[in-house]
């Protein structure tokens with residue numbers, strides 16, 4: 073809600089001013105200029121704080137010599153006084169004293185101090201010295217206590233923001249602010265009634281009181297109808313419905329939000345008022361009855377409101393454009409009248425118990441004005457209704473639809489999301505070119521047969537294709553190579569008979585490929601088709617019939633994201649995420665010996681699963697290059713030879729399964745250095761010697777090492793021959809603390825820069841010295 077505002081334009085007008093005055097100082101006296109006394113005040117203000125502008129803004133802090141540097145300050149272009157000051161997130165801390173220079177900026181009209189944390193709030197009453205203030209933002213400041221009574225003299229304020237603080241007590245200091253048009257008081261500790269005097273401030277247009285502890289007690293309010301209030305947010309309070317009657321008299325009210333009221337009794341929302349209401353969100357608030365008189369209602373959100381039946385007043389909402397009734401207890405038929413609402417575009421019925429459509433179900437959606445329909449997780453049976461050609465999102469997942477996927481889907485030129493997953497569709501996927509607008513196609517968990525048709529032409533914009541858990545046969549269609557945007561392909565658990573799709577490497581955005589549980593066969597290595605995937609992070613080709621050896625350099629250029637450490641992203645990013653619909657693919661994964669479902673797939677998640685095939689020969693040494701690998705499963709193959717010792721670089725590895733192979737020799741010591749590795753399974757091989765000791769390996773169950781030729785040491789009960797004498801020097805050293813270990817390896821990675829040998833030498837040094845010393849050495 074709080075937006076930064078740095079007024080670049082004022083800065084550039086300064087530049088212009090400087091340039092011009094350089095030539096015409098005498099002739100252009102009326103041009104904007106910062107008054108010197110104002111600069112003095114700003115410099116004094118700056119000196120009150122150690123920091124001014126921290127990481128939020130990259131600009132330099134204010135300096136007297138450079139007008140450009142007064143970031144966040146706006147001077148009046150005629151008088152040169154400071155009129156705006158934006159210190160949003162400037163990391164001001166300590167205290168703002170009563171005699172602070174800030175209060176000498178008498179001409180301030182706009183002041184934003186949000187996202188700063190002061191020790192004391194004794195300065196608050198001083199703000200009234202700034203009698204010209206029209207805009208004041210004090211949100212996210214940890215303000216505690218009551219709104220100072222002196223605020224009542226800030227009577228020029230048009231906008232006041234006090235959100236996300238710890239304010240309590242009365243709103244009465246605000247009743248005098250007769251020019252106020254926007255007031256934000258959300259996420260505080262206000263309790264008691266919502267006073268009429270607040271709702272009816274003469275010019276108040278937008279009021280946010282959400283996330284407080286407000287109640288509506290027995291005495292009803294008597295609000296005058298002269299209020300201008302258009303937007304009122306009372307979400308996340310403890311209102312129980314008594315407030316509705318007075319609210320219904322606010323004749324200008326257009327947007328009302330009453331999300332998640334913490335009340336025990338359902339609200340009876342029946343009122344003849346609310347004549348102007350355009351948007352109403354009651355999600356999360358239990359409702360007993362609902363009826364609103366407004367003919368203008370365009371958006372009605374009733375998710376999770378404990379509703380048992382469709383409120384019939386909706387029939388009369390000629391302007392309703394967006395209706396959500398998800399997560400309720402609706403059951404039986406969807407009433408016919410819903411489809412004839414003339415303006416309805418978006419409808420969500422997901423997570424109810426609906427099973428059929430009233431009337432002639434097949435054509436029911438054909439004439440409706442809908443473009444988005446969400447039927448997810450209901451009990452719908454029978455065939456899928458034909459949808460109108462205007463549809464953009466069609467979500468029918470997790471129902472019991474049967475029959476063929478309707479051919480009419482071929483005619484959808486705007487469809488972007490098609491999710492028919494978790495149903496009982498049968499027959500084959502229609503052979504028609506898929507619409508160039510389709511981005512997300514999910515048909516998993518049905519009973520589809522026949523082959524995946526060759527329907528993907530160059531105009532396609534598909535990002536996600538999931539046909540997993542069906543009975544699809546034949547080969548993978550080569551036209552998939554046309555899908556330059558595709559990120560996610562999942563054909564798990566079908567009956568596809570094909571060789572390894574080497575051509576997938578031509579898909580520039582492919583991030584996840586799952587071929588698990590099919591009848592793919594033959595080698596995955598070919599000297600004619602060297603593999604180099606530009607974006608691949610997760611590959612699961614397990615449970616097929618792949619064969620052959622992998623050369624030791626197999627992974628050298630295999631996938632860029634697996635070889636490089638991922639960049640730190642701001643917030644999580646997900647594979648195939650569709651911003652406009654909120655849609656993202658999900659997948660099953662075998663990780664740490666458990667089958668799990670990844671609901672969303674983090675861009676930084678990585679996996680290689682080659683298990684349950686017929687690979688033979690050595691595990692390629694180049695596996696050690698896959699620095700960002702998190703899950704590796706090579707179990708149930710015929711790999712022979714030693715476990716390569718190149719693990720030191722795989723510092724992100726969490727799960728390693730090499731069980732059920734023919735591996736021999738010792739378990740490399742390097743595995744014990746991987747600090748994130750918390751699942752390891754090397755059981756049922758021909759390994760010998762001592763199990764390397766380290767915190768991670770020590771925590772593994774015995775079963776992870778069972779069924780080998782001659783392994784010894786914990787967690788197995790077998791002691792090693794000549795136990796103490798034969799143990800390596802490393803195992804005698806106490807394990808270094810985890811944090812230091814991570815640091816060591818980071819440092820070693822820097823060391824690799826100049827040359828591997830040098831790097832290895834450094835790594836040796838590291839083992840013996842503390843990191844601090846290393847950094848000293850390295851700087852020399």
Ligand SMILES: *[C@@H]1O[C@H](CO)[C@@H](O)[C@H](O)[C@H]1NC(C)=O
Pocket residue numbers: 102103104149150
């Ligand atoms: C000062 O700025 C206002 C708007 O910001 C503009 O209307 C006015 O013309 C400007 N005056 C001068 C002298 O530049």
Ligand SMILES: *[C@@H]1O[C@H](CO)[C@@H](O)[C@H](O)[C@H]1NC(C)=O
Pocket residue numbers: 120169171172173
């Ligand atoms: C404010 O007053 C205190 C004493 O009350 C003084 O130490 C401080 O320097 C003054 N600060 C300014 C900016 O005048």
Ligand SMILES: *[C@@H]1O[C@H](CO)[C@@H](O)[C@H](O)[C@H]1NC(C)=O
Pocket residue numbers: 224225227248
């Ligand atoms: C309310 O505002 C009026 C003028 O608008 C002023 O005279 C009065 O003192 C103010 N009341 C308070 C409590 O500040």
Ligand SMILES: *[C@@H]1O[C@H](CO)[C@@H](O)[C@H](O)[C@H]1NC(C)=O
Pocket residue numbers: 294
């Ligand atoms: C509400 O206000 C009206 C007029 O302003 C007045 O006639 C009526 O008595 C008031 N009702 C209550 C319960 O205060």
Ligand SMILES: *[C@@H]1O[C@H](CO)[C@@H](O)[C@H](O)[C@H]1NC(C)=O
Pocket residue numbers: 334
């Ligand atoms: C609901 O209100 C009760 C007190 O009335 C409180 O204890 C509880 O934490 C509230 N629950 C939520 C989710 O705010």
Ligand SMILES: *[C@@H]1O[C@H](CO)[C@@H](O)[C@H](O)[C@H]1NC(C)=O
Pocket residue numbers: 356357358376399
């Ligand atoms: C529905 O609302 C209740 C509280 O009224 C809450 O506990 C629950 O998590 C909500 N369910 C969903 C699916 O949002």
Ligand SMILES: *[C@@H]1O[C@H](CO)[C@@H](O)[C@H](O)[C@H]1NC(C)=O
Pocket residue numbers: 435436438439
């Ligand atoms: C759709 O509309 C057309 C004409 O507007 C009408 O003839 C037809 O019967 C309607 N179909 C359905 C299923 O309502």
Ligand SMILES: *[C@@H]1O[C@H](CO)[C@@H](O)[C@H](O)[C@H]1NC(C)=O
Pocket residue numbers: 449450451470
């Ligand atoms: C499918 O729907 C059932 C109820 O109909 C629900 O319990 C289940 O969680 C849903 N599954 C998914 C994957 O949404």
Ligand SMILES: *[C@@H]1O[C@H](CO)[C@@H](O)[C@H](O)[C@H]1NC(C)=O
Pocket residue numbers: 471472495496
């Ligand atoms: C799918 O159909 C089969 C028989 O046709 C039935 O046994 C099965 O329960 C159905 N599955 C679902 C999820 O409706």
Ligand SMILES: *[C@@H]1O[C@H](CO)[C@@H](O)[C@H](O)[C@H]1NC(C)=O
Pocket residue numbers: 479480481482483
């Ligand atoms: C697709 O649309 C065309 C004309 O718009 C129509 O002739 C054809 O029958 C439609 N095909 C399907 C499968 O609905």
Ligand SMILES: *[C@@H]1O[C@H](CO)[C@@H](O)[C@H](O)[C@H]1NC(C)=O
Pocket residue numbers: 496498519521
């Ligand atoms: C899938 O379809 C086949 C026939 O095409 C049928 O025999 C089988 O029962 C179906 N399976 C399910 C789970 O519906």
Ligand SMILES: *[C@@H]1O[C@H](CO)[C@@H](O)[C@H](O)[C@H]1NC(C)=O
Pocket residue numbers: 696697717718719720721824828
């Ligand atoms: C670790 O990575 C570096 C560079 O990425 C590489 O040169 C080195 O050979 C790798 N080490 C091992 C043991 O694979």
